[in-house]
Amino acid sequence: MSVPSGTTGSTGSTGATSRTGATVDTLAFATAGSVDDGKSTLVGRLLHDSKSVLTDQLEAVERVSASRGADAPDLALLTDGLRAEREQGITIDVAYRYFATARRRFILADTPGHVQYTRNMVTGASTAELTVILVDARNGVVEQTRRHTAIAALLRVPHVVVAVNKMDLVGYEESVFAEIAGEFTAYATGLGVPEVTAIPISALAGDNVVEPSAHMDWYGGPTVLEHLETVPVGQDPATRAARLPVQYVIRPRTAEHPDYRGYAGRIVAGTFRVGDEVTVLPSGRTTRISGIDLLGEPVDAAWPTQSVTVLLQDDVDVSRGDLIVPSAAAPALTQDVTATVCHVADAPLTVGQRVLLKHGTRTVKAIVKDIPSRLTLDDLSQHPHPGRLVANDIGQVRLRTAEPLPLDAYADSRRTGSFILIDPGDGTTLTAGMVGDFAAGATACGR
Incomplete structure (x- = not known):
């Protein structure tokens, strides 16, 4: 049975479709680091060099940069949009940006570096599958680096990138990068971070951000963008026990669908299939899935990030706030x-x-x-x-x-x-x- 016309609850999908017809997935990632480590410049470089900046945006940045006496556009202004941030030259809020390449879509959270804005970093990284932590090559791993790494571990971010920035200011020396990468990796691994990738960059000059650096031929790894485009995402939630928080109960009460009762929400983990035995919590009532509607059409299965409407075999009392789970994997x-x-x-x-x-x-x-x-x-x-x-x-x-x-x-x-x-x-x-x-x-x- 499909969702009746005019009802809601079946929106969203796991990915977009590109012009070639291929499915393009989405990576949510966050940037972090100490003040003046170059987070906003890195984000601006990513947006600029990946052709994700509109002409009027770039012109506005060029005007502001020229008014400050800069010879070149200050790409950090692409993310530091608040007037207070521009005046102080720091990031004080989480700046979200959305961009895409041919391989992947991105949701980016540029988080502040000041100690007093630690809560903002928690906000930005809470939904991220990857965190880029910047380290100034001149200063190495500092106190705030350790804070941000600890938060990434606390939030169970599966992928962490340490971007050793401002390599141009240390003569692009491999030994400087190797020492910082080794110290950071040892610390992050001790915290339980499952995967650490170290990349030497110069956000200001563009080295190893989108294009490979001509100054660091000793480095054979990916650029920042290449790593962002290829790191595995979206695999973990699908392997978990299925979970569907109920957001809406759909009862159209139309002559065409007099008995329709659907439970709409966004799947946050696992896979639901028609015929699965499920339990509704906290009531504990057990039933089976008789149908799943996605975008107004019936499907046999649905998985994380899809917004669906689930139909149940029995007349069970379900309301907003309830959780639908597999009976064999119900939480206590x-x-x-x-x-x-x-x-x-x-x-x-x-x-x-x-x-x-x-x-x-x-x-x-x-x-x-x-x-x-x-x-x-x-x-x-x-x-x-x-x-x-x-x-x-x-x-x-x-x-x-x-x-x-x-x-x-x-x-x-x-x-x-x-x-x-x-x-x-x-x-x-x-x-x-x-x-x-x-x-x-x-x-x-x-x-």
Whole structure:
């Protein structure tokens, strides 16, 4: 059965189709690094050299650059769009950009480097499959480099690139690159980062960003863009247990479809097939999938990132906020939550505070029972029982929810293992949470 005309819920797909008819997938990635390491210049170079900049955008950058007395366009201005950022010459917010090549589409988050904007880096990297961490070749691995690497490990970003920038200022010396790459890789591996790729670049000159460098013939690896175009993406969620948070219940009540009842949402993990036995949580009712509609047409199966409408064999009570899962791989329900969190609000999070917890499409009341520790990102040591978390703090919390929730561990699913805490008074987002403890490797590395 197809979705009745005029209903919603079956939008989105796993990829776009190019002019040649080939499917083009999407990579979400983030950039990070210390202030003045060249993040915005790297992003601007990527956009400029990949022909992803509109003529009027480039003309605007050229005008601003000329007004500052620059001889060439300052490509960092392509991402530093806020007036305050342009005046200070730094990035203070997450700047999102969208571009594409013949091989792949990209969603790019250029995150700030200042310590006080750590929460912004968490925001930008939370949905990324790859993080590019820049290191100034003159300074090497510094404190903020370690912070950003720890956050990438905390957020379970599967691919990390260390871009050793400003190689032109150290004479393109291979030994400088090798020392920084070795130190960074050892640190990241100790944190549990599964894959590290080191690339020597000069974002300002364009070396190894889009085109191979003529100054570093000793380097035989990919350019930044080549790596972004070829790194495997989108494979991991499909291998997980299937999860579909219900966003809408579709009941058209038309003469043509008098009995239609569909449950629409975006698949966040795994694959659903017609005939699968599924359980609706938190009710625990079991049934089978009788149909799946995608873009108004029936399909036999659907997978992550697709927005679908699922039809069930039995008349089960399902509403927004419920989670449809395979019966053989249903998560346990719990009201006691232990999680690693990054506090993003200016007001502190305190023991005893009453909050709202939003998990997927479900929002429930909760109370902060304890804050066992705060993580010191400088050396990854644990500060026990701080009593509260302030903006940019990362720590452990224990929560008690008013209703049971079907939570996965964040290590198993970045989607159904995460949540946010909300101020019930004004709706402000307080905290980003990840179910489970901080990576054991990171704790060990903090000796």
